[in-house]
Amino acid sequence: CLVYITFQGAGAIAGAGLLKIIVPYSYVGTLGVIAPGEGVSSLEALGAEIIINFLLLFVTVGM
The missing domain is CATH 1.20.5 (Single alpha-helices involved in coiled-coils or other helix-helix interfaces)
Structure with a gap:
């Protein structure tokens, strides 16, 4: 269970970092706006x- 939680957290951090690298700065303020x-x-x-x-x-x- 602890391994699962650790890898979920690591995946979330890696995903957020990848998103920060991929998404242009001009979209940062409006990302996720419906x-x-x-x-x-x-x-x-x-x-x-x-x-x-x-x-x-x-x-x-x-x-």
Whole structure:
């Protein structure tokens, strides 16, 4: 159990370090922000979200 926790921590630190190396500095402030892309209004994003969630639930619950 201790070995598992140690390796999980080491993997998290390695992943964070790799992400810091790979991601350009211009993305650092907005990394992980959930917002519509350029040219997409909030209403369009909401509509797409509703349709995609309906399809996902239709497939998973309907089967």
